[in-house]
Amino acid sequence: MTALLEQLVQLAVNGLITGSILALTGVGASLVFGIQRVANFAHGDYLTIGAYVALIVNIGFHQNLIVAALCGMLATALFAVVAHFGLFRPLRARGTIAVSLITVGLGLVIRDSIFLVAGSQVRAYAVSQSDVIQIGFVRLSPGQTVAIAVALVVAPATTLFLARTRLGKSMRAVADNRDLAAVAGIDVERVAVYVWILAGGLAGLGGVMLALGQGAFDPNLGVAPLFLIFTTVVLGGIGSAFGALAAGLALGLAMEMSTWSGLFGGVDSRYKPVLAFLVLILLLLYRPQGLFGRARVL
Amino acid sequence: MAIFNAPFWTFVGVIAGIYTILSLGLFLQYAMAGLPNFGHVAFMALAAYTMAFLVIRFGAPMPVAILAGLTAAVLFSLLLGLPSLRLRADYLAIVTVAGGEVVRYLALNLQDITGGAIGSIGMLGPSRLAQYNTGWDAMLAGFSRVLRPLFGALASRDFAMLLIVWAIALVLLGLCWVMVRSPWGRVLRSIREDENAAAAVGKNVFGYKLQVLVLGAILGGAAGLLLAYEIGVFSPDDYQPTFTFYAYLILILGGMTRLWAIPLGAILFGLLYAGTRFLDFYPLSLIDSGARAFLRLWAVGLLLIVLMAIRPQGLLGNRRELLLGR
Numbered sequence: 019m020t021a022l023l024e025q026l027v028q029l030a031v032n033g034l035i036t037g038s039i040l041a042l043t044g045v046g047a048s049l050v051f052g053i054q055r056v057a058n059f060a061h062g063d064y065l066t067i068g069a070y071v072a073l074i075v076n077i078g079f080h081q082n083l084i085v086a087a088l089c090g091m092l093a094t095a096l097f098a099v100v101a102h103f104g105l106f107r108p109l110r111a112r113g114t115i116a117v118s119l120i121t122v123g124l125g126l127v128i129r130d131s132i133f134l135v136a137g138s139q140v141r142a143y144a145v146s147q148s149d150v151i152q153i154g155f156v157r158l159s160p161g162q163t164v165a166i167a168v169a170l171v172v173a174p175a176t177t178l179f180l181a182r183t184r185l186g187k188s189m190r191a192v193a194d195n196r197d198l199a200a201v202a203g204i205d206v207e208r209v210a211v212y213v214w215i216l217a218g219g220l221a222g223l224g225g226v227m228l229a230l231g232q233g234a235f236d237p238n239l240g241v242a243p244l245f246l247i248f249t250t251v252v253l254g255g256i257g258s259a260f261g262a263l264a265a266g267l268a269l270g271l272a273m274e275m276s277t278w279s280g281l282f283g284g285v286d287s288r289y290k291p292v293l294a295f296l297v298l299i300l301l302l303l304y305r306p307q308g309l310f311g312r313a314r315v316l
Numbered sequence: 317m318a319i320f321n322a323p324f325w326t327f328v329g330v331i332a333g334i335y336t337i338l339s340l341g342l343f344l345q346y347a348m349a350g351l352p353n354f355g356h357v358a359f360m361a362l363a364a365y366t367m368a369f370l371v372i373r374f375g376a377p378m379p380v381a382i383l384a385g386l387t388a389a390v391l392f393s394l395l396l397g398l399p400s401l402r403l404r405a406d407y408l409a410i411v412t413v414a415g416g417e418v419v420r421y422l423a424l425n426l427q428d429i430t431g432g433a434i435g436s437i438g439m440l441g442p443s444r445l446a447q448y449n450t451g452w453d454a455m456l457a458g459f460s461r462v463l464r465p466l467f468g469a470l471a472s473r474d475f476a477m478l479l480i481v482w483a484i485a486l487v488l489l490g491l492c493w494v495m496v497r498s499p500w501g502r503v504l505r506s507i508r509e510d511e512n513a514a515a516a517v518g519k520n521v522f523g524y525k526l527q528v529l530v531l532g533a534i535l536g537g538a539a540g541l542l543l544a545y546e547i548g549v550f551s552p553d554d555y556q557p558t559f560t561f562y563a564y565l566i567l568i569l570g571g572m573t574r575l576w577a578i579p580l581g582a583i584l585f586g587l588l589y590a591g592t593r594f595l596d597f598y599p600l601s602l603i604d605s606g607a608r609a610f611l612r613l614w615a616v617g618l619l620l621i622v623l624m625a626i627r628p629q630g631l632l633g634n635r636r637e638l639l640l641g642r
Contacts, residue, residue: 056406057406057409057410059354059409059413105621105625109624109625112624112628114404114405114406115346115350115352115405115406115409116624116628118352118354118406118409119352119564119620119624120620120621120624120625122354122561122564122617122620123561123616123617123618123619123620123621123624124617124621125617126558126561126613126614126616126617126618126620127614127617127618127621129613129617130610130611130613130614130617131614133607133610133613133614134607134610134611134614138610241557242417244413244417245410245413245414245417245418248410248413248414249414252407252410288425289425291417291418291421292418292421292422294414295414295415295417295418298410298411298414299395299399299411300399302399302400302403302407302411303398303399306402306403306407
């Protein structure tokens with residue numbers, strides 16, 4: 019019995035890591051989706067940018083992980099703003115479908131640029147991969163511990179920022195209804211730039227956390243969770259920041275904890291992505307506005 | 317390798333024909349009906365895996381296996397389309413991206429069914445090599461014997477494959493040509509431009525979208541089967557998500573709304589893609605072959621961005637049709 023309980027707690031902690039990565043990247047993707055009305059299929063590769071810039075700072079310049087992660091966030095945010103002014107804003111009039119194809123091209127360019135510069139070999143940050151930190155009966159790698167600590171600080175901070183500050187409120191307003199926000203006197207174009215900064219920064223941080231959680235990574239790091247990020251966005255309701263935060267945590271926890279042996283033997287851990295895919299299909303069938311979205315024409 | 321190498325160029329020709337069929341599916345879905353299918357590769361993978369599994373495990377005859385492969389692609393398109401096609405177009409994009417990843421993921425992890433990472437050779441377990449294309453090869457051998465009096469030494473197995481693939485491609489192009497010009501095709505284009513208007517004149521928008529998604533899935537499945545027969549072995553790595561966007565690049569290279577330009581785009585893409593291996597003179601010879609693969613994908617991405625940004629109608633396309641009121 020205690021073995022089962024220990025496994026459950028361990029899975030909950032793993033779920034917390036996955037969940038907070040999905041929540042943080044999902045908030046950015048959801049706000050961008052709401053403002054731009056375009057799914058950014060390069061968003062996964064934004065995570066990879068953050069992870070690799072942090073790698074350069076961490077390994078190349080021998081800085082600690084906090085500095086490295088901050089540099090990764092900054093670089094990704096900068097890239098997101100450049101892409102906004104260079105691609106998304108001038109091409110918005112082309113319509114959703116054409117622009118989403120352009121974001122796919124952007125993703126390919128980012129990923130293969132990183133492949134060309136950094137090579138395809140597997141990388142890791144300068145943290146011990148073999149040490150195990152034992153808290154109670156939960157076992158964590160040092161990387162996972164850092165990821166959890168970051169999540170515990172950044173997720174509430176992001177929530178507070180979006181809930182309490184004037185800028186955060188404007189972001190949510192524009193993502194929810196661009197025209198209404200413009201009529202209410204919000205400078206939509208200016209807020210859009212800040213949304214890209216936030217989304218880029220959170221994506222960069224998510225990339226570093228993902229890389230820490232996995233231990234080792236290559237330039238395909240961000241592509242794999244892309245569809246989980248989109249599932250988070252849909253689950254929370256497109257354009258809903260708080261929805262995405264809650265949905266990311268819920269999805270991460272559900273995916274990890276579904277493998278618990280106490281749950282009728284548990285789902286084979288190889289099927290976790292399939293579970294997320296089924297969630298997405300069922301969601302679109304029965305609640306396309308997301309768990310927290312209001313019903314409206316989609 | 318010499319530039320004048322007949323087997324190599326026959327191979328490039330076969331691949332271009334297969335890409336034509338693949339892109340034709342996206343032409344109907346994306347260029348005609350405005351459905352962004354970003355996981356086209358999943359239909360190829362499902363058809364190929366279903367076909368190979370039935371042949372290898374149950375000794376199914378080739379026509380049955382082919383039909384089952386196409387059926388699997390159709391069923392999967394229904395699974396993706398039924399939940400998402402009532403919603404805005406980008407939901408389909410998300411679901412197809414997810415579907416493509418999940419199919420590849422399952423192919424990698426359901427080792428006892430799919431052979432796992434080593435692919436179709438491993439379908440009988442690690443000890444025995446599995447083959448699914450003996451029926452097809454026998455057919456090609458028979459066909460090339462028939463061709464020998466006509467073409468002499470040219471009539472190799474690859475040459476027979478080239479003829480078969482392009483015959484199928486041309487028939488399918490012809491069928492689509494007729495369909496696109498029919499009232500059915502006009503409804504599709506009206507949905508692309510304004511689906512509310514199409515619904516307002518009494519068209520069942522959801523029904524049309526589902527039809528075109530299924531048709532595209534059949535074309536994708538057919539391309540997947542032909543590619544599996546041509547190569548003779550496949551693994552999950554052959555179905556990377558980027559494959560789908562080769563087909564998009566072909567559409568754009570040809571001309572987004574021009575049906576007859578698809579084969580031109582496919583040949584151009586085949587030349588660009590295969591031809592890069594001849595660019596091994598200085599200073600390009602400094603880049604090793606591993607890096608070149610990434611350079612190619614990088615170029616595919618850049619071309620997608622640049623062409624969609626400045627010539628969304630494609631090289632030979634009709635700008636007025638694609639950018640109405642924009």
